[in-house]
Amino acid sequence: MQADIKNLSEEEIFAEVLKLIAPFNKKNIAITRDTSFSSDLDLDSLAVMDLLAAIEDHYDITVPLNILPDLERLGQVSAAVQKIIQG
Amino acid sequence: MDLFDKFNSVLAMKARLPFEDGNPFTLCMDEVISQTEAIINGRRTILAGTNNYLGLTFHPDCIAAAKAALDSDGTGTTGSRVLNGTYSGHRTLEKTLAEFYGTEHAMVFSTGYQANLGMISTLCGSDDFILIDADSHASIYDGCKMGNATVIRFKHNDAADLDKRLKRIDPKAGRLVVIEGLYSMLGDKAPVKELVAVAKAHGAAVLVDEAHSMGVFGATGRGVVQEEGIEDQVDFIVGTFSKSVGTIGGFCVSNHPKFEVLRYVCRPYLFTASLPPSVVASATAAIRIMGSSADIKDKLWDNARQLHQGLSDLGFELGAPVSPISAVIVRDQAGAMHFWSQLLKAGVYVNLAFPPATPAGVYLLRCSLSAAHTAEQIEIMLEKFAEVGAALGILSETHLSGADARTSSGQPGQGVAAATA
Numbered sequence: 116m117q118a119d120i121k122n123l124s125e126e127e128i129f130a131e132v133l134k135l136i137a138p139f140n141k142k143n144i145a146i147t148r149d150t151s152f153s154s155d156l157d158l159d160s161l162a163v164m165d166l167l168a169a170i171e172d173h174y175d176i177t178v179p180l181n182i183l184p185d186l187e188r189l190g191q192v193s194a195a196v197q198k199i200i201q202g
Numbered sequence: 203m204d205l206f207d208k209f210n211s212v213l214a215m216k217a218r219l220p221f222e223d224g225n226p227f228t229l230c231m232d233e234v235i236s237q238t239e240a241i242i243n244g245r246r247t248i249l250a251g252t253n254n255y256l257g258l259t260f261h262p263d264c265i266a267a268a269k270a271a272l273d274s275d276g277t278g279t280t281g282s283r284v285l286n287g288t289y290s291g292h293r294t295l296e297k298t299l300a301e302f303y304g305t306e307h308a309m310v311f312s313t314g315y316q317a318n319l320g321m322i323s324t325l326c327g328s329d330d331f332i333l334i335d336a337d338s339h340a341s342i343y344d345g346c347k348m349g350n351a352t353v354i355r356f357k358h359n360d361a362a363d364l365d366k367r368l369k370r371i372d373p374k375a376g377r378l379v380v381i382e383g384l385y386s387m388l389g390d391k392a393p394v395k396e397l398v399a400v401a402k403a404h405g406a407a408v409l410v411d412e413a414h415s416m417g418v419f420g421a422t423g424r425g426v427v428q429e430e431g432i433e434d435q436v437d438f439i440v441g442t443f444s445k446s447v448g449t450i451g452g453f454c455v456s457n458h459p460k461f462e463v464l465r466y467v468c469r470p471y472l473f474t475a476s477l478p479p480s481v482v483a484s485a486t487a488a489i490r491i492m493g494s495s496a497d498i499k500d501k502l503w504d505n506a507r508q509l510h511q512g513l514s515d516l517g518f519e520l521g522a523p524v525s526p527i528s529a530v531i532v533r534d535q536a537g538a539m540h541f542w543s544q545l546l547k548a549g550v551y552v553n554l555a556f557p558p559a560t561p562a563g564v565y566l567l568r569c570s571l572s573a574a575h576t577a578e579q580i581e582i583m584l585e586k587f588a589e590v591g592a593a594l595g596i597l598s599e600t601h602l603s604g605a606d607a608r609t610s611s612g613q614p615g616q617g618v619a620a621a622t623a
Binding site for chain 1: 336352353355357366367370557558561563
């Protein structure tokens with residue numbers, strides 16, 4: 116993990132999540148922190164896991180599948196990732 | 203709030219689907235004629251989706267062994283392995299398995315699902331890491347959910363991706379890499395040599411699920427790990443009796459010196475009733491046949507090549523190179539449903555598989571072959587696939603979507619494009 120990513124704000128991480136979610140946004144809807152994976156984006160658990168893998172590789176961190184049950188909305192992803200980065 | 207409201211989207215999907223002839227979720231075999239035929243909806247139907255790879259469900263030795271055990275030991279054990287549920291037959295089965303695999307230890311579970319659930323959830327504790335292939339079977343995902351370990355998923359069949367993810371983990375932690383020999387949906391084989399080499403370079407333990415590869419790969423049918431010559435590198439092999447062995451049950455074999463302690467701590471082993479004596483006896487007979495009948499395996503592969511080549515010549519997009527599983531890829535749900543029910547009407551039963559059981563959002567008409575199929579039956583399957591595929595316009599459609607999948611690398615569909623390449 117690069118040392119400087121520890122200082123990333125939740126806003127900066129969310130901006131990155133927005134970029135990484137783009138290929139999954141098949142319906143081209145406007146995405147906010149409240150956007151839901153299942154009801155808004157029609158994504159199943161496999162797609163959410165693919166998104167997590169993209170985040171792992173972007174920041175070179177481990178994002179365990181164990182956090183999946185807590186991720187329903189996109190804002191929860193950036194918050195969880197920030198928590199992981201800060202250890 | 204009705205507890206069932208959470209299933210409204212599933213009910214809506216069910217209502218939208220075209221169920222012209224039978225519902226894949228509630229289909230009933232009215233009468234089973236043989237390993238390869240049954241009466242379904244009043245019609246004689248060729249079964250091309252049973253995972254009965256060696257056709258042992260009707261082998262006379264297996265049936266005789268089951269009948270004898272039924273007469274001598276009764277219909278069930280009515281108890282867990284650790285209470286009253288271990289009979290001499292269970293011991294014999296475990297000894298037979300250990301001899302078949304050439305391992306020190308073998309432990310039998312009541313289903314293959316429970317074998318994965320038990321092994322994965324018990325081996326890995328809260329300080330440990332489990333690394334699973336993205337396309338893992340539900341029993342592997344559920345085993346991860348049941349335990350307390352940190353779960354990491356790596357890209358399907360990708361040794362470099364596994365390596366990258368192992369590098370991020372503290373090498374002092376306990377780590378288990380879980381892969382399958384042959385993936386059941388698309389029928390693609392794992393590059394076990396590369397994956398196991400990466401795992402071992404990091405000092406991680408390896409568990410290989412050979413559910414669909416036992417009896418199918420390897421000189422004596424031990425699976426992909428035997429075929430690739432890396433049995434000494436693999437710590438745990440999990441398998442099932444409900445495919446090539448032709449009955450029900452699961453197992454794990456291993457040479458780990460402390461393996462037997464699992465009989466004291468593995469909850470899916472401890473807290474369920476043991477297999478009934480007749481099942482244990484037929485499984486034992488089947489494993490003995492498997493170890494000594496290369497001709498059955500050869501017939502299976504002849505059949506597999508015939509179907510795979512035939513479907514491919516017709517122009518269908520298939521999920522993987524030749525194996526006893528040939529999965530025809532269809533891109534839309536309604537098309538897959540129509541195809542499945544029209545095939546059934548034409549007298550051919552295959553499996554209809556939906557996401558998330560399938561990778562990359564594809565719908566599959568999944569065929570699995572048996573050594574018991576005749577060349578004539580496979581010709582009929584191919585004829586019906588051609589007729590229905592043409593009538594529904596699926597043949598030209600799969601050509602188009604195949605081209606689409608190849609141009610979409612970088613998108614979520616790339617796993618399948620890679621598998622079909």
